[in-house]
Amino acid sequence: MSSTTSNPNVNYLNEFKGIGSWLTSLDHKRIGLMYMIAVFIFFLVGGIFALLLRMELFAPGGQLFTPDQYNQVMTYHGAIMVFMVIIPGIPAVLGNFFLPIHIGAKDVAFPRLNLLSWYVFMFGAALAVSTMFTNKIDTGWTFYTPYSIRTNTAVVQMVVAAFILGFSSILTGLNFIVTVHKLRAPGMSMYRIPLFVWAVYSTAILQVLATPVLAITLLLLVAERTLGVGIFDPKLGGDPVLFQHFFWFYSHPAVYIMILPAMGIISELISAFSRKTIFGYTAIAYSSLGIAGVSFFVWGHHMFVSGQSEIAGVIFSFLTMLVGVPTAIKMFNWLATMYRGSISFDSPMLYALGFMFLFAIGGVTGIMLAVIGVDVHFHDTYFVVAHFHYVMVGGTLMAIMGGMYYWFPKMFGKMCNEAQARITFVLIFVGFNVTFFPQFILGAMGMPRRYFDYIEPYHSLNRISTMGSWLIAAGFFLALYTFIRALTSGPKAPMNPWGAKTLEWQTSSPPPFHNFDVEPVVTAGPYEYK
Amino acid sequence: MFMLWMKFAGASSFMPTSATDIADRVDNLYAFLLISSFIGCVILIGGMVYFVYKYKRKTDTDKTPYITHNALLEFLWSFIPLVIFLAVFAWGWLVYHDMRQMPKDALEVHIFGKQWAWEMQYKSGVKTSNLLKVPINKDVKLIMTSNDVLHSFYVPSFRIKQDVIPGTYTALWFNANKMGDFHIFCTEYCGTQHAGMLGTLQVVSQEDYDKWLEEESLVSTLPLAQRGEKIFQVKACASCHSVKDNSIKVGPPLFQRFGAQEQLVDGSSHPIDENYVRESVLAPNAKIVKGFQPNVMPSFQGQLSEVELSALVEYIKTLK
Numbered sequence: 089m090s091s092t093t094s095n096p097n098v099n100y101l102n103e104f105k106g107i108g109s110w111l112t113s114l115d116h117k118r119i120g121l122m123y124m125i126a127v128f129i130f131f132l133v134g135g136i137f138a139l140l141l142r143m144e145l146f147a148p149g150g151q152l153f154t155p156d157q158y159n160q161v162m163t164y165h166g167a168i169m170v171f172m173v174i175i176p177g178i179p180a181v182l183g184n185f186f187l188p189i190h191i192g193a194k195d196v197a198f199p200r201l202n203l204l205s206w207y208v209f210m211f212g213a214a215l216a217v218s219t220m221f222t223n224k225i226d227t228g229w230t231f232y233t234p235y236s237i238r239t240n241t242a243v244v245q246m247v248v249a250a251f252i253l254g255f256s257s258i259l260t261g262l263n264f265i266v267t268v269h270k271l272r273a274p275g276m277s278m279y280r281i282p283l284f285v286w287a288v289y290s291t292a293i294l295q296v297l298a299t300p301v302l303a304i305t306l307l308l309l310v311a312e313r314t315l316g317v318g319i320f321d322p323k324l325g326g327d328p329v330l331f332q333h334f335f336w337f338y339s340h341p342a343v344y345i346m347i348l349p350a351m352g353i354i355s356e357l358i359s360a361f362s363r364k365t366i367f368g369y370t371a372i373a374y375s376s377l378g379i380a381g382v383s384f385f386v387w388g389h390h391m392f393v394s395g396q397s398e399i400a401g402v403i404f405s406f407l408t409m410l411v412g413v414p415t416a417i418k419m420f421n422w423l424a425t426m427y428r429g430s431i432s433f434d435s436p437m438l439y440a441l442g443f444m445f446l447f448a449i450g451g452v453t454g455i456m457l458a459v460i461g462v463d464v465h466f467h468d469t470y471f472v473v474a475h476f477h478y479v480m481v482g483g484t485l486m487a488i489m490g491g492m493y494y495w496f497p498k499m500f501g502k503m504c505n506e507a508q509a510r511i512t513f514v515l516i517f518v519g520f521n522v523t524f525f526p527q528f529i530l531g532a533m534g535m536p537r538r539y540f541d542y543i544e545p546y547h548s549l550n551r552i553s554t555m556g557s558w559l560i561a562a563g564f565f566l567a568l569y570t571f572i573r574a575l576t577s578g579p580k581a582p583m584n585p586w587g588a589k590t591l592e593w594q595t596s597s598p599p600p601f602h603n604f605d606v607e608p609v610v611t612a613g614p615y616e617y618k
Numbered sequence: 619m620f621m622l623w624m625k626f627a628g629a630s631s632f633m634p635t636s637a638t639d640i641a642d643r644v645d646n647l648y649a650f651l652l653i654s655s656f657i658g659c660v661i662l663i664g665g666m667v668y669f670v671y672k673y674k675r676k677t678d679t680d681k682t683p684y685i686t687h688n689a690l691l692e693f694l695w696s697f698i699p700l701v702i703f704l705a706v707f708a709w710g711w712l713v714y715h716d717m718r719q720m721p722k723d724a725l726e727v728h729i730f731g732k733q734w735a736w737e738m739q740y741k742s743g744v745k746t747s748n749l750l751k752v753p754i755n756k757d758v759k760l761i762m763t764s765n766d767v768l769h770s771f772y773v774p775s776f777r778i779k780q781d782v783i784p785g786t787y788t789a790l791w792f793n794a795n796k797m798g799d800f801h802i803f804c805t806e807y808c809g810t811q812h813a814g815m816l817g818t819l820q821v822v823s824q825e826d827y828d829k830w831l832e833e834e835s836l837v838s839t840l841p842l843a844q845r846g847e848k849i850f851q852v853k854a855c856a857s858c859h860s861v862k863d864n865s866i867k868v869g870p871p872l873f874q875r876f877g878a879q880e881q882l883v884d885g886s887s888h889p890i891d892e893n894y895v896r897e898s899v900l901a902p903n904a905k906i907v908k909g910f911q912p913n914v915m916p917s918f919q920g921q922l923s924e925v926e927l928s929a930l931v932e933y934i935k936t937l938k
Contacts, residue, residue, distance in 0.1 A: 409703035
């Protein structure tokens with residue numbers, strides 16, 4: 089096989105042929121693409137559920153669903169988007185593909201483990217989706233006890249699925265940590281790895297340390313339902329609030345599993361499209377680790393009104409403020425990177441700018457929610473829904489889209505239609521704000537979340553919000569069209585279409601099977617625009 | 619100037635009518651947060667827009683300066699946000715502290731959350747459902763627990779909220795300074811009718827409150843059917859069973875049903891008589907009406923006296 093790598097027409101996509109060569113491939117790039125296809129499909133499913141939710145909320149009273157059906161759709165939207173789209177979205181797709189290339193490696197440290205993680209993921213996802221055809225679950229993605237103990241829906245099956253999906257996440261994280269430590273090319277010191285790698289590395293630490301806690305919690309919930317062990321069930325002397333502590337001990341760090349890699353992408357995009365070295369490399373790198381570290385100590389801000397002690401609430405409010413600092417540092421660093429740059433408006437940069445806009449709003453509203461006296465009013469209202477969609481969708485999804493347009497030429501060797509990519513951005517960006525900004529106002533007005541129905545004063549804003557969701561949908565369908573067109577008839581991509589400096593742009597598009605024909609020797613940092 | 623800004627932010631914050639002093643304090647803090655957030659966003663987004671415009675790429679060979687860091691700037695943009703964050707944290711703590719400081723000598727009412735209604739139990743023995751009537755300018759303390767799953771008691775106009783947990787008590791307090799009807803929402807997802815678990819908090823004058831309490835305590839002397847109607851309201855039966863027509867809410871309608879034949883899910887039928895009603899209240903899963911699911915209705919075993927059961931039967935007879 090090494091004899092063919094010098095042939096420029098042979099790359100990782102066409103060196104081996106047939107579906108079998110994909111399903112047994114140990115190549116990190118192919119596994120990344122297999123994850124991508126899976127995540128795209130789940131995103132489509134989760135997105136359709138989102139559109140259905142918004143349709144139901146178009147007006148008060150029942151529109152499409154019974155209350156039970158609405159609760160099921162709400163649960164599947166959340167569970168699919170969290171466990172099967174946003175958590176694996178960047179690390180397993182773009183991380184898998186680019187982390188080894190970024191550090192000049194041929195592959196991840198444990199290629200077989202990498203393939204196993206994909207199969208584990210698919211198995212867990214299949215189990216989760218299969219509940220849609222049996223006894224649809226209605227607990228919300230948070231599985232709060234004691235409702236999840238009492239409801240006669242497929243809680244056990246779904247929780248086991250989330251447990252299995254968690255294993256996939258742990259395996260990927262473990263693989264990345266070892267890869268970053270052991271497989272860097274000669275000269276690639278820890279301070280020369282791209283910030284995307286720092287971000288995915290910080291994420292990997294969270295995946296490895298936090299996910300086992302979720303696993304234990306979910307197993308306890310299964311034990312509670314099947315054996316009646318009485319840990320969470322108040323009827324048996326258990327404590328239902330304990331479940332929330334366990335659950336958020338994982339699920340808050342999981343929020344950073346979702347956003348940290350997105351911040352890594354944004355660091356790459358801002359530097360590449362400003363043609364300027366990143367401002368504060370060390371500060372950004374360490375702020376990723378800082379966020380990862382502090383994220384373990386803020387879970388209680390999900391529980392300000394849960395009945396936890398008042399002093400606990402105040403301490404968690406304080407600690408949550410500390411997460412705001414490294415996040416602010418990143419925002420200012422990106423801004424400073426743009427200062428005196430040579431800024432282009434290629435579509436990936438539009439998404440990076442969109443990210444900064446939306447994440448700024450998501451960030452300041454996060455601070456509002458961390459202020460405990462104010463959160464009591466906003467807790468479990470649409471204000472929270474709007475906030476986490478601004479950071480998760482406005483943040484992570486914007487970054488995924490920017491990353492897709494940025495790396496698409498490298499991954500497939502084809503260029504996307506730039507005009508379509510920009511129209512997509514406008515549709516998603518405008519649609520997003522139309523959908524979610526009114527939800528801040530709804531939350532301030534007091535509309536609780538997870539409501540199938542609402543009172544008349546909330547009508548007009550809900551209607552606007554639903555209309556916005558159609559714009560977002562139009563944007564994503566256009567993106568899908570752009571990607572398919574680029575794959576089938578896009579112009580051939582050059583090696584480095586954006587003039588960026590990181591290592592993936594020093595190899596052919598698409599890369600050869602072993603990423604580089606000759607092992608790179610690194611003599612400079614990743615952003616040396618001079 | 620600052621106060622003017624606060625007023626402006628307060629007026630455009632879309633918060634519901636404020637009806638307690640605590641709510642005003644929450645709104646002041648929220649107005650401050652809105653203004654400082656707005657300024658923060660103007661700096662970040664405005665700076666971004668300005669740079670994008672000012673440093674737009676002119677040629678493909680633009681040279682950019684090599685700036686890696688600046689210690690002073692980095693210190694400032696870490697330290698200033700930290701100071702602001704700690705300031706709003708402390709302010710939020712103060713408000714929260716008073717929100718949670720339970721008053722002594724308050725009017726205490728017990729609240730029971732259940733799927734899907736709020737039950738209020740006054741110390742005098744008066745029970746209501748989805749209606750909490752309290753006097754104005756009086757400290758009121760709510761002692762809350764749940765019969766089944768988690769609920770959360772939320773009064774937007776008072777800016778207070780507290781989860782209601784089975785197996786333990788949680789508490790809230792308020793002192794309303796406006797008369798009127800305010801919404802009570804359930805804000806912890808609790809199943810099918812979560813969105814329908816609405817209540818009204820009615821703030822009235824002390825005289826009206828005393829009069830109302832007096833009237834309510836006379837219920838036990840009412841005729842049996844009227845007493846049944848009261849129980850029907852208090853137990854929130856009406857949130858699942860319609861009594862004025864045959865529309866289906868969650869459970870089977872009861873209008874004009876007494877004496878008829880009920881079609882059951884197993885294909886058989888059963889006459890709706892006194893014992894059928896009694897069994898349906900105490901052991902709802904014993905007979906499931908065609909088209910409905912088991913395990914939806916909770917059992918009322920042990921919650922109703924014999925007289926109360928008879929009163930319910932008599933009330934259902936009158937639904938014609």
